[in-house]
Structures are given as structure tokens and as C-alpha cells.
Amino acid sequence: MAVLALAATTAHAGPRLGPVPPERYDAAQQQAAEAFAKARGQPPFGPFAMMMRSPELMTSARGMGDYLRFHSAIGNTLSEFVILITARAWDQEYEWNVHAPIAARQGIAQAKIDALAAGRRPEAMSEDEAMCYDFTTELQRDRQVSDATY
Numbered sequence: 001m002a003v004l005a006l007a008a009t010t011a012h013a014g015p016r017l018g019p020v021p022p023e024r025y026d027a028a029q030q031q032a033a034e035a036f037a038k039a040r041g042q043p044p045f046g047p048f049a050m051m052m053r054s055p056e057l058m059t060s061a062r063g064m065g066d067y068l069r070f071h072s073a074i075g076n077t078l079s080e081f082v083i084l085i086t087a088r089a090w091d092q093e094y095e096w097n098v099h100a101p102i103a104a105r106q107g108i109a110q111a112k113i114d115a116l117a118a119g120r121r122p123e124a125m126s127e128d129e130a131m132c133y134d135f136t137t138e139l140q141r142d143r144q145v146s147d148a149t150y
Contacts, residue, residue, distance in 0.1 A: 019049035028055045036062055046094055077106040078128055082136050084108075084116050089140040 022043065025033060032055030036044045039062060044052055051058035072079040080103035087095035100113055112122035112129070125133060138149050 017050070017053065019044075020052045025052070031055070032059050035059060039066060046098065074128075074132065077103075077108065078132050080106045081108055081112075081129055082132050084113065085133060085136045086140065088116050088119060089137070 020029060022033065029052050032052065033044055036048060036058070043049075044058065048058055048062060051061055069079060069083075070076065074082070080099055083095065083099045084103055086092070087099060096117070100117070103113055104110060109122075109124075112125065115122040121133065121137075122129070134149055135145055139145050
């Protein structure tokens, strides 16, 4: 009976929260949106638009994302490669659709992007790409990395 009640409740759940329309931003949201546009060259989009309900969270998330994407110890090209591996492992279409073109512009060969899209290990990877692929796929699969891979 409890399962049926839960199913009935779920079936009638209301829509999820959408983004805050920019014309309804309060002062903190406006400030966060302006900082985002200055940093990214466009208004908040995707998950950042949804996070505008908490402008402090959105600004912190953007800062972390900027650091990971643009200041990674492995560089922008390998960082984009790892993002694609992770996006595919989690079937994260939004991240895939945003980052596949960026990865191509960063110099990741289309054949490698296509292999990742199909869930295959890319052929002819550089030593650094193979290291990143092995580390990332092992971490995703096993939730840890072996001493050998590390």
C-alpha cells in the first residue's frame, strides 16, 4: 500500500523549479549574473542559471569550475579529455554537449571524441592521454585507483 501511495504522489508531483528570469533578479542575483558574464562572456546558462536561486552558491560553483577548467595541473586539453570521459561514464548529456566542441577546439582528435562517445577506449592516445584515461576510468569504475595506476 505504501508503494502505491508513493507512486501516486510521484505521478502528481509539480514541475521542477526553473531558472529565475533575469528581470526578477534581486540585487545579489544581478551582481552574481554580472560577475558570471564578465568571467564567461555570456549570462548564466545551464546549471548556473538554475543556481541563481542562491547567487553565492552559483558564484562559488563558477569559480570552482573556472579553476578546474582553466587552471588544472594537467592543462586545458587533458582537462577537457577527462571531462568527456567523466560525462560519458555518467551519461551526462549536458556536460558532453558543452564540452565535446571545446575538446575538439583544444586539439582532441575527433576520432578520440567519437570513441569516448561510443564508450570505447580511444586508439592512438598519447602517453598523457592514456594515463588520464586509465586513471579516470578506473576511478569511475572502482571508486578508487590502484597503486599501479596511480
